Amino acid sequence: MSEFNFVASAGRVIDIELQAINEIRQYINGQFTAACEAMLKCSGRTIVIGMGKSGHIGNKIAATLASTGTPAFFVHPGEASHGDLGMITKEDVVLLISNSGETAEVVNIFPVIKRLGCYTIAITGNPSSTMAKLANCHLQVTVSQEACPLGLAPTASTTATLVLGDALAVALLEARGFTADDFALSHPGGSLGKRLLLTLDDIMHKAERVPCISQHSTVTDALFEISAKGLGMTAIVDEFGRLLGLFTDGDLRRVIEQKVDIHTTSIATVMTQKCTTAKANMLAAEALNIMEKKRINGLIVVDDSNKPIGALNTQDLLRAGVL
Structure with missing residues (x-):
């Protein structure tokens, strides 16, 4: 040749x-x-x-x-x-x-x-x-x-x-x-439609599946809740059920590295207070954009009273075809 x-x-x-x-x-x-x-x-x-x-x-x-x-x-x-x-x-x-x-x-x-x-x-x-x-x-x-x-x-x-x-x-x-919404109406079955039409309410974990503990809990309690719900995080709430902060498995690693006693330390002292939240009607694609920009793996979804009503992570977005 x-x-x-x-x-x-x-x-x-x-x-x-x-x-x-x-x-x-x-x-x-x-x-x-x-x-x-x-x-x-x-x-x-x-x-x-x-x-x-x-x-x-x-x-x-x-x-x-x-x-x-x-x-x-x-x-x-x-x-x-x-x-x-x-x-x-x-x-x-x-x-x-x-x-x-x-x-x-x-x-x-x-x-x-x-x-x-x-x-x-x-x-x-x-x-x-x-x-x-x-x-x-x-x-x-x-x-x-x-x-x-x-x-x-x-x-x-x-x-x-x-x-x-x-x-x-x-x-x-x-x-x-x-518009993008018009485009989605003619592409409902594909990944484009999913990216444009799905809201967090469609894919988030709800009710008892939402990881959540009291502000009076310990780091050990947070560890158990994170393990039980499998989202890599847990919300921390006050006595009225309002969100006070977030604790993730990444936070847990940092706490352990600092040799904090996880059995006695209150979660309120080590949680992230100003955490990123979302609303149930937010588009899943918008949530993905927020997570990528902030380099976080999960979101707590709150209602108008700032009470957790849902939670999701990148795996949920992946399963929904958004990621």
Whole structure:
């Protein structure tokens, strides 16, 4: 096997595709604005159509639009000609993709789409193409060369089209005021949804599972409570059940190193008084951020009267898929 410089080849591809992305900046103009405005005011869905590699890119663009607040789905042009055009309504915006702008399977369905009265957006690399002329709006994605040395395999052109699709999706997201909570609603089953939707009330230990001892307890009592509840800490409360402080297994190690008598020493003298707490309605992701910043492994959750009602540690966040 002859020696071949794979690294140099990969570097050349990346350079060409970076150039392609930079080249399409010049085409972000009034036509791009018109496309965004049409999609923004659309009362239906954005239907994305493309053949071959353009179809694969179109599928991803449709998925990105749908997950960022713009209802969208992909329709294969071959299937469209055999019944799937019935999925398109006059309220929809149709986004059609072809680098040449002459792909027969896509061009052939233009008359039906136009007859429905749909607003059409063509993404092509040829402003003089049939698709560019037929569409209400044309988004040009012309690249100077493909990364394929034969100039045959769609590479730089598909990358540029994908970037343009992301630009559309993000521009629309920002125009809609789409929030993290909105995003979570379309991703409830994944880790993103968990990070955005779960509150501490969903995952914290409650009732008798909350490690808690009286201020009159000893360090030994704290040790037993920490061991029994398995959260690496215990809350210390006054006679009214209000939080006074926190004692962790890390505090226990320090106390032992100081040769303090754990059997007679009051927990109130060695506890951390100004401890970090949380509320039950706090997002789990927010709690994780606090724990990481303060470099702590657990949190006591208190109510409006500063009484412990819950507790959790990093293992709970890990099990919930937040960490």
